[in-house]
Amino acid sequence: xxxxxxxxxxxxxxxxxxxxxxxxxxxxxxxxxxxxxxxxxxxxxxxxxxxxxxxxxxxxxxxxxxxxxxxxxxxxxxxxxxxxxxxxxxxxxxxxxxxxxxxxxxxxxxxxxxxxxxxxxxxxxxxxxxxxxxxxxxxxxxxxxxxxxxxxxxxxxxxxxxxxxxxxxxxxxxxxxxxxxxxxxxxxxxxxxxxxxxxxxxxxxxxxxxxxxxxxxxxxxxxxxxxxxxxxxxxxxxxxxxxxxxxxxxxxxxxxxxxxxxxxxxxxxxxxxxxxxxxxxxxxxxxxxxxxxxxxxxxxxxxxxxxxxxxxxxxxxxxxxxxxxxxxxxxxxxxxxxxxxxxxxxxxxxxxxxxxxxxxxxxxxxxxxxxxxxxxxxxxxxxxxxxxxxxxxxxxxxxxxxxxxxxxxxxxxxxxxxxxxxxxxxxxxxxxxxxxxxxxxxxxxxxxxxxxxxxxxxxxxxxxxxxxxxxxxxxxxxxxxxxxxxxxxxxxxxxxxxxxxxxxxxxxxxxxxxxxxxxxxxxxxxxxxxxxxxxxxxx
Numbered sequence: 001x002x003x004x005x006x007x008x009x010x011x012x013x014x015x016x017x018x019x020x021x022x023x024x025x026x027x028x029x030x031x032x033x034x035x036x037x038x039x040x041x042x043x044x045x046x047x048x049x050x051x052x053x054x055x056x057x058x059x060x061x062x063x064x065x066x067x068x069x070x071x072x073x074x075x076x077x078x079x080x081x082x083x084x085x086x087x088x089x090x091x092x093x094x095x096x097x098x099x100x101x102x103x104x105x106x107x108x109x110x111x112x113x114x115x116x117x118x119x120x121x122x123x124x125x126x127x128x129x130x131x132x133x134x135x136x137x138x139x140x141x142x143x144x145x146x147x148x149x150x151x152x153x154x155x156x157x158x159x160x161x162x163x164x165x166x167x168x169x170x171x172x173x174x175x176x177x178x179x180x181x182x183x184x185x186x187x188x189x190x191x192x193x194x195x196x197x198x199x200x201x202x203x204x205x206x207x208x209x210x211x212x213x214x215x216x217x218x219x220x221x222x223x224x225x226x227x228x229x230x231x232x233x234x235x236x237x238x239x240x241x242x243x244x245x246x247x248x249x250x251x252x253x254x255x256x257x258x259x260x261x262x263x264x265x266x267x268x269x270x271x272x273x274x275x276x277x278x279x280x281x282x283x284x285x286x287x288x289x290x291x292x293x294x295x296x297x298x299x300x301x302x303x304x305x306x307x308x309x310x311x312x313x314x315x316x317x318x319x320x321x322x323x324x325x326x327x328x329x330x331x332x333x334x335x336x337x338x339x340x341x342x343x344x345x346x347x348x349x350x351x352x353x354x355x356x357x358x359x360x361x362x363x364x365x366x367x368x369x370x371x372x373x374x375x376x377x378x379x380x381x382x383x384x385x386x387x388x389x390x391x392x393x394x395x396x397x398x399x400x401x402x403x404x405x406x407x408x409x410x411x412x413x414x415x416x417x418x419x420x421x422x423x424x425x426x427x428x429x430x431x432x433x434x435x436x437x438x439x440x441x442x443x444x445x446x447x448x449x450x451x452x453x454x455x456x457x458x459x460x461x462x463x464x465x466x467x468x469x470x471x472x473x474x475x476x477x478x479x480x481x482x483x484x485x486x487x488x489x490x491x492x493x494x495x496x497x498x499x500x501x502x503x504x505x506x507x508x509x510x511x512x513x514x515x516x517x518x519x520x521x522x523x524x525x526x527x528x529x530x531x532x533x534x535x536x537x538x539x
Contacts, residue, residue, distance in 0.1 A: 010187055011129045015138050017183045018122040019145040021085055024176040025115040026146045030153010031169035034300060038166040049101040055219055056105050060112025062215040062401055063208040069120035069394025070256045077124035077390055078190040082181060084117025089177035096170035123393035127381050128191040136325055140318030140374025150285065151311035154304035197254035206245035207256065211398060213238030218405045256391060266379050269487025271399045273334050274376040276480030277369055278403030283411030283473040284345050284365065291466045294436050295459055309359055310366040317370015330375040331488030337371025338481035342474045344368055349470030379488060407473065415469040422461035428454060436462040
C-alpha cells in the first residue's frame with residue numbers, strides 16, 4: 001500500500017473496532033484488582049486462591065501469545081480476532097456466574113487465552129488496512145486505548161463494586177464483546193499468509209514453556225523475593241525452554257519465529273524500548289496509586305480518577321507523533337518521547353503534597369509515552385511482510401507484557417526494600433517495617449503521641465521509598481531513550497524495497513534478498529513508475 005488513495009476507506013472505523021477489543025481486555029485487569037476484597041469475602045477465598053485468580057490470566061496470555069500469533073497468520077487475522085473475542089466473552093460469562101474459586105480461575109485462564117488471540121490478531125489487521133504513512137498514528141491510537149484501559153480499570157471497577165456485586169466486573173465485558181463481534185464480522189477484512197508454514201508443535205510447546213516460566217518467575221519475585229524457590233524455578237524453566245526453543249527453531253525448516261529478525265538492530269532497539277516503556281509505565285502506576293492513597297489520603301476511586309490524565313496525555317502524544325516522526329524519524333520520536341516520559345516520571349518521584357505537581361508529571365509522562373508507543377511497534381511490524389504480522393505482533397505483545405510484569409516486580413521490590421530500610425534507620429519496631437499499612441495499623445493500636453509519631457514516620461518512609469522506586473522507573477525509561485537513539489532507524493524500514501536486508505524465509509536465514517526481489521502482498525502495490533513503464537502488472 002503506497003498511499004491513502006489505495007487504503008480501505010473504512011479503516012478508521014476498523015481501528016475503532018480493534019481499539020475497543022484491546023481496551024476491553026486491558027480494562028478487565030484493573031476491574032479485577034478493585035473487586036478482590038469482595039471476592040475474598042463472598043467466595044471465602046484465601047490469599048493463594050486469589051493469586052491464582054489474578055495470575056492465571058497473565059500466565060495463559062504469556063504462554064499462548066506466540067502460538068496464537070503464528071496460527072493467526074495461518075488461518076486468518078480476522079478469524080483470530082473474532083475467535084479470541086468469543087473466548088474472552090465466554091470466560092467473562094463463566095466468571096460472572098462462578099460460585100467457587102475453581103470456576104473463577106478457569107474463567108480467568110479462558111480470558112487470557114482469548115486475549116492472546118485478540119492482541120496479535122488486531123495488530124495484524126491494523127497493519128493490513130493502514131498505509132505506511134498513517135500506520136504509526138493508528139498504532140499509537142490503538143496503544144493509547146490500552147493505556148486508557150489501564151487507567152480506567154480502577155475507576156470503573158470501583159463504581160461497579162460500590163453499587164453492584166463483584167460479578168459485575170465480568171458482566172461489563174459483554175457489551176464491548178458483542179460490539180466487536182458484530183462490527184468485526186461486518187467491517188474487518190480477512191488476511192493471512194498465502195503460503196502458510198507447516199505447524200511447529202514442538203516449537204510452540206517450548207515457546208510456551210519459556211514465556212510461562214519467565215512471567216511466572218517475575219510475578220513470584222515481586223511477592224516472595226528474587227532468590228526464593230518459586231522465582232528461581234520459574235527463571236530456570238524459562239532459561240532451559242528458551243535455549244531449547246532457539247536450538248530447535250534454528251534447525252526447523254518452518255520455524256515459528258524468523259531468527260534473523262532477532263539479529264536486526266531496528267528490531268532489537270524497538271523491542272527493548274517498548275519493554276522499558278512498559279516497565280516504567282507499570283512501575284509508575286503501581287507506586288503512584290498507592291502513594292495517592294497512603295500519603296494524600298485519597299480513596300481508591302479518587303486515586304483512580306487522579307491517574308486518568310496519563311491516558312488522555314498518551315492519546316495526545318499519539319496525535320502529535322506523526323509530525324515529530326516527519327521531523328526526526330521513528331527512532332528520534334521514540335528517543336524524544338522516552339526522554340520526556342522519563343522526565344515526567346522523575347517529577348512524580350519528587351512531588352510533595354498537592355495534586356498539581358502530580359498532574360504535571362502525569363501529563364509529561366503520558367505525552368512522552370504517546371510519542372514512543374506507535375513508532376516502536378510500527379518499526380517492528382515494518383520489518384516483515386503483512387502476512388507474517390501475526391507472529392511478529394505476538395513478539396511485540398510479549399515484550400510489552402513482560403515489561404509490565406517486570407516493572408511491577410522490580411519497582412515493587414525497590415519500594416519494599418527502601419521502605420523497610422528507612423523504617424529500620426528510624427528505629428521503628430519490626431512489626432511496622434513490612435508495609436505502611438502494617439505501620440498504620442500498629443499506630444492506631446498504640447494511640448496517643450507515640451501512635452501519631454509512628455504513623456508520621458511510616459508515611460515519611462513510604463514517601464522516600466516511593467521516590468526511590470519512581471527514580472528507578474525513570475532510569476529505565478531513560479535507558480529506553482538511549483537504546484532508541486542508538487539502534488532505531490531515522491525512518492521506518494521498508495522490507496519490500498529492492499535491496500533491503502529483509503527477514504529471509506525459512507531455509508535462507510541471514511541472507512540478503514536478491515537485488516531484483518520484491519515482496520508482493522495484498523497490501524502492497526508496484527511503484528507507479530514501474531506501472532507507467534510497463535514493467536509491472538496493475539491490479
